[in-house]
Amino acid sequence: MALKSSKRELLPGQKRLSIGSVAADAGLLFWFLFSLFPIAWMVLLALKNAEQQTTTYFQFSPTWSNFATVLSDKGTEMTSVDFKASLLTSLINCGGAVIVSLVIGIPAAYAAGRWQYRGSNDLMFQMLSFRFAPELMVIVPLFVIYNQIGLFDTKVGMIWVLQLVTMPLVVWILRSYFQDLPEDLEQAALLDGYTRRRAFLMVALPMVRPGIAAAALLAFIFAWNNYVFPLILADTNAGTVTVAITKFLGGGGQAYYNLTAAAAIIAALPPLILALTIQRYLVRGLSFGAVKA
Amino acid sequence: MATVTISDLHKAFGKTSNKIRAVDGVSVDIANGEFFVILGPSGAGKTTTLKSVAGLIDIDAGTVNIGGIDVTNVEPYHRNVAMAFESYALYPQKTVSENLASPLKSGRTGKYSESEQKQRIDQVTTTLGINQLLNRFPRELSNGQRQRVALGRVLVRPADIYLLDEPLSHLDAKLRAAMRAELKQLGAMSDTTTLYVTHDYQEALALGDRIAVMREGRLVQIGTPQEIWRRPADTFVARALGQPEINILDGVVDDGRIRLGDGSFDVPVPADARCSRGDRVRVGLRPCDIHVVGKHSNGSGMQGRVVLAERLGRNIELTVDLSGSQLIVLTSGREGVAEGEHVVMTIADSDVHVFGAGEGDTPRLGPVARESTLEAAQ
Numbered sequence: 072m073a074l075k076s077s078k079r080e081l082l083p084g085q086k087r088l089s090i091g092s093v094a095a096d097a098g099l100l101f102w103f104l105f106s107l108f109p110i111a112w113m114v115l116l117a118l119k120n121a122e123q124q125t126t127t128y129f130q131f132s133p134t135w136s137n138f139a140t141v142l143s144d145k146g147t148e149m150t151s152v153d154f155k156a157s158l159l160t161s162l163i164n165c166g167g168a169v170i171v172s173l174v175i176g177i178p179a180a181y182a183a184g185r186w187q188y189r190g191s192n193d194l195m196f197q198m199l200s201f202r203f204a205p206e207l208m209v210i211v212p213l214f215v216i217y218n219q220i221g222l223f224d225t226k227v228g229m230i231w232v233l234q235l236v237t238m239p240l241v242v243w244i245l246r247s248y249f250q251d252l253p254e255d256l257e258q259a260a261l262l263d264g265y266t267r268r269r270a271f272l273m274v275a276l277p278m279v280r281p282g283i284a285a286a287a288l289l290a291f292i293f294a295w296n297n298y299v300f301p302l303i304l305a306d307t308n309a310g311t312v313t314v315a316i317t318k319f320l321g322g323g324g325q326a327y328y329n330l331t332a333a334a335a336i337i338a339a340l341p342p343l344i345l346a347l348t349i350q351r352y353l354v355r356g357l358s359f360g361a362v363k364a
Numbered sequence: 365m366a367t368v369t370i371s372d373l374h375k376a377f378g379k380t381s382n383k384i385r386a387v388d389g390v391s392v393d394i395a396n397g398e399f400f401v402i403l404g405p406s407g408a409g410k411t412t413t414l415k416s417v418a419g420l421i422d423i424d425a426g427t428v429n430i431g432g433i434d435v436t437n438v439e440p441y442h443r444n445v446a447m448a449f450e451s452y453a454l455y456p457q458k459t460v461s462e463n464l465a466s467p468l469k470s471g472r473t474g475k476y477s478e479s480e481q482k483q484r485i486d487q488v489t490t491t492l493g494i495n496q497l498l499n500r501f502p503r504e505l506s507n508g509q510r511q512r513v514a515l516g517r518v519l520v521r522p523a524d525i526y527l528l529d530e531p532l533s534h535l536d537a538k539l540r541a542a543m544r545a546e547l548k549q550l551g552a553m554s555d556t557t558t559l560y561v562t563h564d565y566q567e568a569l570a571l572g573d574r575i576a577v578m579r580e581g582r583l584v585q586i587g588t589p590q591e592i593w594r595r596p597a598d599t600f601v602a603r604a605l606g607q608p609e610i611n612i613l614d615g616v617v618d619d620g621r622i623r624l625g626d627g628s629f630d631v632p633v634p635a636d637a638r639c640s641r642g643d644r645v646r647v648g649l650r651p652c653d654i655h656v657v658g659k660h661s662n663g664s665g666m667q668g669r670v671v672l673a674e675r676l677g678r679n680i681e682l683t684v685d686l687s688g689s690q691l692i693v694l695t696s697g698r699e700g701v702a703e704g705e706h707v708v709m710t711i712a713d714s715d716v717h718v719f720g721a722g723e724g725d726t727p728r729l730g731p732v733a734r735e736s737t738l739e740a741a742q
Contacts, residue, residue: 255453258420261440262447263517264472277457 117332124329137333141319146330150318152307154334157315162341163226164301164311165294168233169241169287176241177283181271183242184249195246198239206299217304224306232300237290244289248282249275284352292342312338366431366524366557368394368417373426375412386412388581390426394557394574401560403568403604404578410561411450413578414527417559419443430524441472446523450530452514454502460513461485461498467521474522488520491550507534511543519552526558532567544570565605569593577601579725585732595717597732600725602648602717608681608692611649614721617641622718625689629666632713637730639718646726648717651681651694654709656701665708666691673703684709 116124118133140146147153183195213232214223222228252275260270301311316338319331373390376383387409394400402410415421417428419440427436435443446467454463464485468476476484489495492512502510511531518526531547532540544567547553562568568575569589576586577600585597596602602610615622617639621630624647631647639645657665668686675681675697682693684707693709701707720726 253451253453255449255451256455258415258418258440259447259449259453259455259517260466261420262418262445263467263521264441264470266439266441269470274455 161312167230172237180245244286369429401572446518447527644721653715
């Protein structure tokens with residue numbers, strides 16, 4: 072009889088539903104909704120027209136016109152900032168900062184991961200300490216300096232200052248990758264007759280590609296989202312998209328919340344696209360099979 | 365081909381407060397074409413010595429000469445040495461054939477055209493039986509295959525010295541024995557000066573022209589396999605070689621005999637032993653040197669009772685109790701002794717090793733085949 076046992080036999084790995092696991096799932100669901108809500112709200116707001124933008128109803132007539140306005144000359148007239156141009160500026164600034172950080176940071180991370188010397192840990196810590204202090208603390212002296220040496224509102228100046236944000240990130244992430252890399256591989260290359268530079272380029276560098284991808288992505292996002300530096304140190308020439316978004320809130324004039332939301336969504340796309348493009352490189356595991364476990 | 369001379373090599377790791385002396389004053393002369401084995405337990409400093417010869421670590425003191433030239437401050441890629449790493453160190457993003465081509469493409473081991481490279485790789489992979497693996501990646505290989513590729517990367521290029529760091533240690537016992545035989549038959553190995561590091565005494569005895577036994581950063585003894593086996597310099601060397609381990613018993617020298625244990629049994633004093641009547645000594649008896657002569661006493665020999673008899677394939681390992689002292693004896697099994705029975709055993713006086721009394725490792729009392737170079741350096 073099927074009803075002989077009141078409890079059904081479980082398959083291997085199967086568990087009975089317990090109150091704890093149901094509660095945990097419910098909790099996760101709540102947290103998920105909670106954290107997703109602002110994004111959902113932003114999307115809804117971006118689709119509302121000017122009359123409905125201050126309502127809190129979910130019922131409205133959706134329109135794509137906000138996105139068009141943000142990117143058109145009309146948007147430029149409203150805010151006196153060309154949003155498209157600031158988008159491009161952001162790409163140049165952040166891309167430049169990431170490239171500078173990688174070019175200098177990869178060799179630095181390799182050196183820091185491979186060689187211990189007097190004060191090497193202090194040096195690494197000092198580099199990280201740039202990230203401890205709030206940016207607002209250094210912004211006033213930076214502003215004065217930038218004005219005096221003519222870096223104010225230049226792309227070079229922005230790359231230079233954003234690199235302060237991205238470099239420690241790159242060095243610290245990649246250092247741990249290089250430390251995990253077995254030294255035997257580079258030593259084998261040395262004995263094969265390659266110089267240290269070529270051993271680094273031929274053996275070590277290809278193996279940390281996933282690390283470089285991860286570090287570059289994180290660095291790009293951090294640079295992209297930076298607000299304080301471009302706000303103070305740049306204007307129309309080197310102003311980034313984070314600053315341009317806020318112009319739609321209208322300093323003193325009318326606030327266009329729907330346009331702000333649309334601009335924010337557009338601004339979030341480049342990092343998102345970048346993340347999706349390189350996510351397959353983010354998988355670690357290139358070093359498997361190189362050396363015994 | 366080249367000679368290798370290491371003199372007074374020192375290397376310590378760690379901070380000054382808790383320094384670990386990995387290599388502590390190693391000196392050795394290795395002849396041209398010699399197969400030289402460094403034998404020792406893990407942590408003895410074997411790999412550090414090897415990497416010092418390769419130039420992969422900065423040594424604290426001492427010099428390394430290759431072919432009569434001081435290379436102490438020479439970069440590894442100028443030393444013309446090839447090394448097989450214990451971890452294999454195959455480039456994971458390269459195929460087997462690319463791994464093998466790597467030393468040929470660097471330009472520092474000679475210039476090779478594409479066809480010359482291919483020919484050399486073909487030759488070495490055929491010798492090692494891995495030519496069907498050329499297009500695989502290291503992660504797709506078994507440990508035995510990886511080990512062969514690592515060895516191939518050494519053999520594919522001309523080198524003054526081959527440095528082999530435990531190349532057989534990660535193989536299973538059968539494969540290890542087979543590879544040991546193969547290694548010995550490789551022509552290149554017999555022509556090129558080779559430094560071979562191992563913790564396996566059988567490998568050392570089977571392969572080495574000479575063996576250096578290493579412990580805690582120092583070379584305890586250097587000699588031919590015969591010398592190391594027959595005349596171990598101290599109890600450490602004696603224990604390092606042989607399975608089951610050598611029996612070490614405390615004893616007192618009497619008239620031409622050494623009384624062992626509680627004094628109820630004895631062994632002859634070997635002719636070359638430097639000890640005199642009344643001395644307290646330690647005696648080493650190899651399990652394979654002790655012969656079971658029968659079950660009943662005729663007045664001579666050591667008598668005891670078999671506590672344990674274990675068959676280990678060809679041999680039987682007996683644990684014999686001699687009035688409180690235990691002795692491990694290796695027999696062929698023909699004697700037909702069983703657990704609980706009485707046995708009588710003898711040992712040739714040349715097979716008795718006499719060491720100084722005391723705790724820890726004590727030196728041999730008698731002539732040791734010490735290397736003249738070792739003494740000269742000290």
